[in-house]
Amino acid sequence: MPLTKCETLAIRAEADVVLVRQAVRKLAIEQGFGLVEQTKIVTAASEIARNTLDYGGGGEAVLECHTDGIRKGLRLVFSDQGPGIKDIGQAMRDGFTTGGGLGHGLGGAKRLVEEFDIVSAPGSGTRVTLVRWK
């Protein structure tokens, strides 16, 4: 899948989460996403960016535009060097939270995109990849 555009944003403060959402919204519009598709990818990005900040202690988001034949898509990679997740299955479960949240962020984000990947281990940080096609 050829990459047509790429930008990296730091996630260090609450305002950065807002900036990530704005940037994802802009790229989604550029890729021709409809209103519902835009809202889904922006909301998924918001969930994961928030986790990167709150649990990962900050990190970065790499936002990529891809074209695969006539298909256009967005691939978003969030990474941090935080404590990592011990039990990914448990973290993915709706309602599980260690931070007093609703515990629907990871599961919800997964349901809002077409491809979802999480790599995490205690001590080696967390990387979440979201892909959504138009």
Place this chain on the structure above:
Amino acid sequence: MSDTQLHDLISRHEVDLQAEWAKAITSAGSAREDLMKPEELRLQCSDLLRRLRQALKHGGTHDLTGPEWKEVREMLVGVSRTRASQGFTPSETANFVFSLKEPLFQRLRSELSAKPAQLAEETWSASTLIDKMGLLTMETFQQAREDVIRRQQEAMLELSTPVVKLWDGILALPLIGTLDSARTQVVMESLLQRVVAEGTVVVILDITGVPTVDTLVAQHLLKTVTAARLMGTDCIISGIRPQIAQTIVHLGVDLTSVITKASLADAFKIALARRNLMVVKRTAAVAAPVPAGV
């Protein structure tokens, strides 16, 4: 005694130096006449030159942190702060100070052409002094820019919540902005307190102006509704656009305990019903009553 030399040179040529300096700034392309009037720039040049001359007169060293340099420091800090907020670039701001080198060195050259060793020494000394002034300017500029960015970021997290009275006992709170910040819950609860104190029976939280509803926003809303209920006020959430409704379903957030409506108008209808009120079309039979006693 290089300070005396430089001081004397500036006093002898002060007016010319001012003009040459301002010209050097302009030819470096750093005058930005779109942002600052030429007179203002000339005034800044003459003011700084005067302060520099005074500092050189009183000061034995080029240590800019010393008390005799206070006036120069204050001027540089002021100049770079203003430029940062006016939209000058870092190099345009730095050039304001560095452009003084050219006319100053020229004067030194013509006065000391017969004494090359002294010329080299004086030039070096003047150069390091102006570098220090430039550095201070840049540090302040950077700091000021960071302040501007921080203010912008805070503004981005702002939540605007006008209180709109729709009817006796029915208030609407149009939420505009982001519901992300740690402060959100505090803002919402103090707002509710006010609303309840006013004897409100139904509050409509309208989220039409909230671009994204993720689980954190949903949690803030749920907490607010619960808090309102405990205070004896009903809450209705309006402005749930179709795309937001779909997204909430995928997030798996349960909003069934809350009354949600697509539009503020729909929410208002429910609120009226709660208060046992209704809106009826006026017909001839129910014409507006003639006010009694008029």
